[in-house]
Amino acid sequence: MTNEVTAEILATHILDLAREGRRLDGRAIDEYRKVTVEPGFVASADGSALARIGPTAVVAGVKLELGKPFPDTPNAGVLTTNAELVPLSNPTFEPGPPHPRAIEVSRVIDRAIRAAEAIDLTKLCVTPGEKTWVCYVDVHVIDHSGNLIDAGSLAALTALLHATLPAKRFGVAESDSRLDVRHKPVETTFVRLGDAIVVDPSFDEELACQGRLTIATDEASNIVAMQKGLIGAFSPEDVKSLAERAFHHGDRMRKLAEGA
Amino acid sequence: MGSVGAKEVPVLLSPDGKRIDGRQLDELRSMRIVAGALHQADGSAFVEWGANKVMAAVYGPREVHPRHLQQNNKAIVQCKYNMAAFSVDERKRPGLDRRSQEISKVIAEAFESVIFVEEFPRTSIDIYIEVLQANAGTRCAGVVAASVALADAGIPMVDLLPAVAVGKVAGQIALDLKKEEDNFGEADLPMALVPQSGRLVLLQMEGHMTAEELSKSLDLGVVGCRAIYEKMKQALRDRYQLGGPAEGASA
Amino acid sequence: MGHGHRRGHRGRGPGGVPPRTDGERTLVLPGEEIDVRGLQPGPGTYRVEGRTYASVLGLLSRRPPVVRVIPLSGRYLPKPQDIVVGTVTDVQTTFWLLDIAAPRWAPLHMTGTPWKIDVGELGQYLRVGDTVVVAIESIDPTGRIGVTMLGDDLGKVDGGTVVTISPAKVPRVIGRSGSMIQMLSAETGCRIAVGQNGRIWVDGPADGMVRVREALRLIEEEGQRSGLTERVAGYLGSTRDPNDARGPIPTPTRPPFEPPSPLDPGDEPDDGDDEVGPAPF
Numbered sequence: 001m002t003n004e005v006t007a008e009i010l011a012t013h014i015l016d017l018a019r020e021g022r023r024l025d026g027r028a029i030d031e032y033r034k035v036t037v038e039p040g041f042v043a044s045a046d047g048s049a050l051a052r053i054g055p056t057a058v059v060a061g062v063k064l065e066l067g068k069p070f071p072d073t074p075n076a077g078v079l080t081t082n083a084e085l086v087p088l089s090n091p092t093f094e095p096g097p098p099h100p101r102a103i104e105v106s107r108v109i110d111r112a113i114r115a116a117e118a119i120d121l122t123k124l125c126v127t128p129g130e131k132t133w134v135c136y137v138d139v140h141v142i143d144h145s146g147n148l149i150d151a152g153s154l155a156a157l158t159a160l161l162h163a164t165l166p167a168k169r170f171g172v173a174e175s176d177s178r179l180d181v182r183h184k185p186v187e188t189t190f191v192r193l194g195d196a197i198v199v200d201p202s203f204d205e206e207l208a209c210q211g212r213l214t215i216a217t218d219e220a221s222n223i224v225a226m227q228k229g230l231i232g233a234f235s236p237e238d239v240k241s242l243a244e245r246a247f248h249h250g251d252r253m254r255k256l257a258e259g260a
Numbered sequence: 261m262g263s264v265g266a267k268e269v270p271v272l273l274s275p276d277g278k279r280i281d282g283r284q285l286d287e288l289r290s291m292r293i294v295a296g297a298l299h300q301a302d303g304s305a306f307v308e309w310g311a312n313k314v315m316a317a318v319y320g321p322r323e324v325h326p327r328h329l330q331q332n333n334k335a336i337v338q339c340k341y342n343m344a345a346f347s348v349d350e351r352k353r354p355g356l357d358r359r360s361q362e363i364s365k366v367i368a369e370a371f372e373s374v375i376f377v378e379e380f381p382r383t384s385i386d387i388y389i390e391v392l393q394a395n396a397g398t399r400c401a402g403v404v405a406a407s408v409a410l411a412d413a414g415i416p417m418v419d420l421l422p423a424v425a426v427g428k429v430a431g432q433i434a435l436d437l438k439k440e441e442d443n444f445g446e447a448d449l450p451m452a453l454v455p456q457s458g459r460l461v462l463l464q465m466e467g468h469m470t471a472e473e474l475s476k477s478l479d480l481g482v483v484g485c486r487a488i489y490e491k492m493k494q495a496l497r498d499r500y501q502l503g504g505p506a507e508g509a510s511a
Numbered sequence: 512m513g514h515g516h517r518r519g520h521r522g523r524g525p526g527g528v529p530p531r532t533d534g535e536r537t538l539v540l541p542g543e544e545i546d547v548r549g550l551q552p553g554p555g556t557y558r559v560e561g562r563t564y565a566s567v568l569g570l571l572s573r574r575p576p577v578v579r580v581i582p583l584s585g586r587y588l589p590k591p592q593d594i595v596v597g598t599v600t601d602v603q604t605t606f607w608l609l610d611i612a613a614p615r616w617a618p619l620h621m622t623g624t625p626w627k628i629d630v631g632e633l634g635q636y637l638r639v640g641d642t643v644v645v646a647i648e649s650i651d652p653t654g655r656i657g658v659t660m661l662g663d664d665l666g667k668v669d670g671g672t673v674v675t676i677s678p679a680k681v682p683r684v685i686g687r688s689g690s691m692i693q694m695l696s697a698e699t700g701c702r703i704a705v706g707q708n709g710r711i712w713v714d715g716p717a718d719g720m721v722r723v724r725e726a727l728r729l730i731e732e733e734g735q736r737s738g739l740t741e742r743v744a745g746y747l748g749s750t751r752d753p754n755d756a757r758g759p760i761p762t763p764t765r766p767p768f769e770p771p772s773p774l775d776p777g778d779e780p781d782d783g784d785d786e787v788g789p790a791p792f
Binding site: 041042043044045048055057059061062063065082084086087088089090091094095097136138140142143144145203 | 298299300301302311313315316317319322325340342344345346347348349350351354355386388389390392393394395
């Protein structure tokens, strides 16, 4: 990461505003920036979506290929999620091997998809022990202005919901079919700014914050994954009330992903 | 088309001279350029060219990291061309590959040939090209996008750099190859032109050509580049004429 | 301030298409040929075999004896005597490094401050993350930027916040004879220091700072359209405290269309006799 230092007075100002229930860009504490999602953005993928939250923009692509199942799960397909935080998207990113930050984004998005059982992996199996579908979910960040996890998870979910299983192209069936997505996990990210905990942090808010908490929910109001990140702390009471807020925001994001 | 791995060769040129997608031999694919598509970058551009989707961003001039790379009398130009895993038919593993490294190098050198690097000693001008969807000619689309991004970033240059790949399909010289033409044709020649001087700063070739075919290819490429040049200028005028940020990649 | 230019003639680029006008100034792109009309080619241009071309995307400006291109984008390029707002990014034994939104960081030497500091004690005066207002003293041929904190209105700032805009928009924020900045300051009760580098320090009541930030965003995004002053005044008026008993916000009767940079009198707007109206074909 290159050395881009934030002005301390900006961080202090963000915290001062938060104390009054205000934010730098005029949003309310529990307000997202404008969220849009465009499925089918990439024709070369089996499913794809461009998701934007404010200026943050992320493209997710789903690709399905035939491969071998893992030896210890011969009846299950393979799902793998990867997020690329490319230097194009932010001045602080450098080319090179994945930074722990990129690895965390990948694993957090993956965890929600897997825990929610968004895809029934046994349905991806073609011939037990020999042939299975491998589902790659690749999240490509193109503009990082804060909250990559929520943008990435929204793009990934939308891509999955609009994905085609290329069964005919791979000679496995007479025709292609829709990828069967059972559950719809969505991530909601909050950061602490003093005593206030705000949703959908902007880039400046992420730099000024005292801790970040992401909660993934599904359409049945289950919590399927959580991740606390950055430097700071949340009380159990905080977590309980954030879960309630996450259900509400998650449902809204789910509607966008489905209805797109 | 045939299924993956099939050996059947598509018909690249019909009897009445139409290409696989109906184009004439000297016809470009449709192109849309959006200057200033990104918010974080100093300069950026999004190019949709045929079925290609390419994003370019420029950061700089800025301090060089790592420091030992800096030059005392000029800026260095670094370029990284990268393809997203989902951009091609067969998923591409993320990470460095030799093809991308070579393309990065020739593009960096093309731009270093036109940027006034002496104006910014001890700095780096960083060009990033991400291919989101590929259908032949991605390095040319990358050059076009990066060139518009450099102008958007206020980098001083001799000129914008239009680029295009000329090739040979079914024995005929054709402008702006698409995927099947690139895969099954007989030659591929990407090039980038400096309109102000009429010279080429990027030139590669692979395949079989006679000297006459080469000459014809170069001429056709220059014509194609000049047409692309006008589109690039228009994209910048659209962004700066009325002021205000562009709508973004999917506008 | 007439210049006696002929109307109607304009340079033609290599493609035969004349450059487009943007209000009263011509927008030019890198590689487009410029008709120098006997003036000296200046910044933003280059010469090849007797012909002059734009090197950077910007507005063509003819101010005898020089013709130049004023960039519409890009990083801040320091000029001596510019006042800039910077952030301390590193502390060394005899100097600090400042991020002033320029291509390079600027070293601030310990002797360029009003403090009596011993070598190695610099961290006690300025730390990483501190915001300072400094003046550009010099640029040497290797690109090294010399800055000083010695001078009126220079120093470390405490409190307030910093807003970042494109340096090209700074003249709009200042306004003709400072009219825009004065309106912002009076309406919001905030002190505002505008750095030529696009970094703007704002301090005042919380509400005022929020309104200044939004007004600056308006200026940056819509600064090239006409009627900017009215729109900013409109925003400020509509967001006034209901108890604010002052009268309507005064705006200049003639809106500035090309506000000057206060440190460069050569940029005084003319009466628009350069390239007015649609291109004659």
